[in-house]
Amino acid sequence: MVETATSPVSHRVRVALLDRIVRGEWAPGTPLPSEAALCREFDTSRGTVRRALAGLRADGVVVGGRGRPPVVGKVVPAQSLDTLRSFTEWARSEGRVPGQRTLVLDRRSADSATAGLLGLDEGATVVALVRVRTLENVPVMLERSTFVPEVGRHLFGFDTDTGSVFAELARQGVALTSARHTIDAVGANRLDSEALRVPMGAPLLRERRRSSDATGRAVEVADDRFRPEQFSFRIDNAAG
Amino acid sequence: MVETATSPVSHRVRVALLDRIVRGEWAPGTPLPSEAALCREFDTSRGTVRRALAGLRADGVVVGGRGRPPVVGKVVPAQSLDTLRSFTEWARSEGRVPGQRTLVLDRRSADSATAGLLGLDEGATVVALVRVRTLENVPVMLERSTFVPEVGRHLFGFDTDTGSVFAELARQGVALTSARHTIDAVGANRLDSEALRVPMGAPLLRERRRSSDATGRAVEVADDRFRPEQFSFRIDNAAG
Numbered sequence: 170m171v172e173t174a175t176s177p178v179s180h181r182v183r184v185a186l187l188d189r190i191v192r193g194e195w196a197p198g199t200p201l202p203s204e205a206a207l208c209r210e211f212d213t214s215r216g217t218v219r220r221a222l223a224g225l226r227a228d229g230v231v232v233g234g235r236g237r238p239p240v241v242g243k244v245v246p247a248q249s250l251d252t253l254r255s256f257t258e259w260a261r262s263e264g265r266v267p268g269q270r271t272l273v274l275d276r277r278s279a280d281s282a283t284a285g286l287l288g289l290d291e292g293a294t295v296v297a298l299v300r301v302r303t304l305e306n307v308p309v310m311l312e313r314s315t316f317v318p319e320v321g322r323h324l325f326g327f328d329t330d331t332g333s334v335f336a337e338l339a340r341q342g343v344a345l346t347s348a349r350h351t352i353d354a355v356g357a358n359r360l361d362s363e364a365l366r367v368p369m370g371a372p373l374l375r376e377r378r379r380s381s382d383a384t385g386r387a388v389e390v391a392d393d394r395f396r397p398e399q400f401s402f403r404i405d406n407a408a409g
Numbered sequence: 410m411v412e413t414a415t416s417p418v419s420h421r422v423r424v425a426l427l428d429r430i431v432r433g434e435w436a437p438g439t440p441l442p443s444e445a446a447l448c449r450e451f452d453t454s455r456g457t458v459r460r461a462l463a464g465l466r467a468d469g470v471v472v473g474g475r476g477r478p479p480v481v482g483k484v485v486p487a488q489s490l491d492t493l494r495s496f497t498e499w500a501r502s503e504g505r506v507p508g509q510r511t512l513v514l515d516r517r518s519a520d521s522a523t524a525g526l527l528g529l530d531e532g533a534t535v536v537a538l539v540r541v542r543t544l545e546n547v548p549v550m551l552e553r554s555t556f557v558p559e560v561g562r563h564l565f566g567f568d569t570d571t572g573s574v575f576a577e578l579a580r581q582g583v584a585l586t587s588a589r590h591t592i593d594a595v596g597a598n599r600l601d602s603e604a605l606r607v608p609m610g611a612p613l614l615r616e617r618r619r620s621s622d623a624t625g626r627a628v629e630v631a632d633d634r635f636r637p638e639q640f641s642f643r644i645d646n647a648a649g
Contacts, residue, residue, distance in 0.1 A: 184596065194522045247591055250490075252649035281473045282482065285466035291477060347647040351487055353637035354594035354612040372594040372612035375637075387467070397593040397615075404644065407587040409492035 180368050182211050182221035187398045190230055190241050199241045201231065230398070246304070247403035253348050253380075256302055256310065256393075257333035265304045269312075271329045272364065273299035276318070283315050286379055286390045296321020298329060301364045309399040311364045314391040320382075345389060348380040352402060355394065365396050372397060422451050422461035428504075430470055430481050439481045441471065486544070487643035493588050493620075496542055496550065496633075497573035505544045509552075511569045512604065513539035516558070523555050526619055526630045536561020538569060541604045549639040551604045554631040560622075585629060588620040592642060595634065605636050612637060 186207075189195045202210070207218045222239060225231040232242040248259045260267035279287065279295045287295065295315050302310040314334070316324070323341040324334065335345055356370040365373070373394040380389040395401075426447075429435045442450070447458045462479060465471035473479040488499045500507035519527065519535045527535065535555050542550040554574070556564070563581040564574065575585055596610040605613070613634040620629040635641075 188595075194520065245593075250644045250646055253646045254649070281477070282469060285472055286469055288463075288467060291473065344648070347645070350644040350646070351641050352592060352614070352644065353485070353635075353641040354614040355637060356612045370610065370612075372596045372610075374592070374594040374614075395593075397595065401591050401593040404490045404590040404592065405587070406490055406493045406590070408584070409494070 177368055178211075178213055179217045179220035179224070180371065182207070182213065182218060183224045184398065185211070186221065186225060187230060195241045197241050200238045201240065203238075245397075245399060245401055247401045249403050249405075250350065251405065253345070255333045255335035256312075257336065260304060266306075268303040268306060269330060269332070270301045270303070271298070272301065273297060274324060274329055276321075279315070283390055287315070287317050287387050289317065294318050296324060298324060298334065300329060304399065307399065308365045308396070310393055310395045311361055312391065312393045314389055317388050320388045343388065344383055345380040346383045347385075348378050351377045353377075357394075361394055365394070367396060374400065374402070376402070418451075418453055419457045419460035419464070422447070422453065422458060423464045425451070426461065426465060427470060430465075430484055435481045437481050437483045441479045441481065443478075485638065485641050487641045489643050489645075490590065491645065493585070495573045495575035496552075497576065500544060506546075508543040508546060509570060509572070510541045510543070511538070512541065513537060514564060514569055516561075519555070523630055527555070527557050527627050529557065534558050536564060538564060538574065539600075540569060544639065547639065548605045548636070550633055550635045551601055552631065552633045554629055557628050560628045583628065584623055585620040586623045587625075588618050591617045597634070601634050605634070607636060614640065614642070616642070 186201070201222070204215055204218050208215055211218070222231060226239070230242050231239045233239045246263050246265065257267045275297055276294050277297050278292045279289055281291045283295065284291045284293055289295070296318060298314045298316070300312045301308050302312055320338060320343050323338060323343065327337045338345065353375050355373055355375045357365065357367050357373050359369065361367070361373060362369045362371070374397045376393045376395070378389070378391040378393070379387050380391070382388050441462070444455055444458050448455055451458070462471060466479070469482055470484055471479045472482040486503055486505065497507045515537055516534050517537050518532045519529055521531045523535065524531045524533055529535070536558060538552070538554045538556070540552045541548050542552055560578060560583050563578060563583065567577045578585065593615050595613055595615045597605065597607050597613050599609065601607070601613060602609045602611070607613070614637050616633045616635070618629070618631040618633070619627050620631070622628050
């Protein structure tokens with residue numbers, strides 16, 4: 170098992186190297202500088218540099234090692250927002266292997282913000298789902314979804330560890346056909362930190378979403394938090 | 410199910426209330442006036458007021474349900490990415506007051522990543538512009554733009570502290586008509602931290618952009634970093 174625990178310094182080194190890779194400054198196949206050179210550049214110890222490199226290797230961003238010089242691997246995948254697609258569907262279209270691990274699936278009382286967004290009374294029962302989403306078994310996103318009860322009830326007859334909730338709901342006759350996305354950034358809280366294996370406060374890309382069914386009724390609100398080293402959104406647009 | 414259909418009158422009430430919230434007249438957490446008071450103020454029926462409030466609740470601008478007094482939620486302005494618009498144009502459309510302060514305007518040699526994105530040889534001359542962008546004089550975004558020289562040269566005859574570069578370029582006959590945006594999150598570096606008055610490492614929303622002119626030629630690459638408390642992106646989409 171690769172050591173991926175991150176100190177703040179090794180995280181900083183990791184993010185700095187990743188930035189060069191993501192920007193294309195270091196193209197796929199480029200050999201990384203030697204550990205000694207990285208120690209000098211970042212004025213830090215060999216152990217710290219090794220932890221940073223181990224993290225990049227665990228992310229699949231750096232490949233090679235053990236006797237062979239590490240080289241830059243593939244770059245961060247970007248999800249287009251031109252159409253509404255599930256994480257699973259998007260990942261497969263990119264040739265990636267999506268996965269998920271359920272942390273929470275329960276019925277609970279809606280807080281006022283969630284109730285308002287779903288058009289329910291405060292305290293109404295909703296179905297909450299929290300899952301870690303992975304690509305090739307690497308944690309990429311922590312998903313927190315809340316469904317109106319008529320839709321969420323379908324999840325209790327489904328193994329939420331096995332695949333796409335959107336696809337399962339479609340099989341149950343509930344198609345999520347449109348969504349409004351609000352995208353910003355947030356520092357990792359304790360749960361984010363543990364689930365995504367990043368330090369507390371590390372910058373995460375956040376997508377909040379309200380999804381509606383074919384009648385235009387809001388049926389899901391979600392808060393998805395992504396590791397930016399692992400995921401970005403892409404939008405193409407033109408002057409109106 | 411809350412009735413959210415809007416009549417012209419309820420829409421007028423909703424917009425009037427939203428205006429007070431967005432302008433900060435009613436801060437987050439402020440209880441709204443009673444329905445009876447709103448009926449008197451807008452000289453309308455309780456049903457109309459309720460429809461206006463339901464619309465604000467659906468937008469997340471007002472929180473709290475029917476049993477508890479509704480209060481103002483947290484409102485962060487969101488820029489739609491449905492069309493390509495400048496920060497200045499977007500801010501004005503929201504009734505906000507955009508501003509800018511230039512930190513850097515110079516000619517420099519393109520690094521390999523920038524040169525690649527602009528279709529130039531490494532080391533070719535480009536024009537770099539770094540500005541702090543503000544809303545009502547509050548720093549909201551740090552903009553780093555790099556232009557191909559034939560376009561960037563127009564900026565030396567323009568006071569970049571006075572307004573929109575996009576609008577100035579359009580006056581010079583260079584219309585930026587399409588763009589690809591890559592959106593993620595990043596921790597504030599030293600310059601971000603100083604310009605945006607946030608701690609080092611604070612999570613920022615990052616938009617990287619490659620803008621093209623009407624012939625499809627890439628003429629600008631940019632890295633814009635936003636304070637997430639001050640700004641978000643909004644995207645509406647539908648299943649393909």
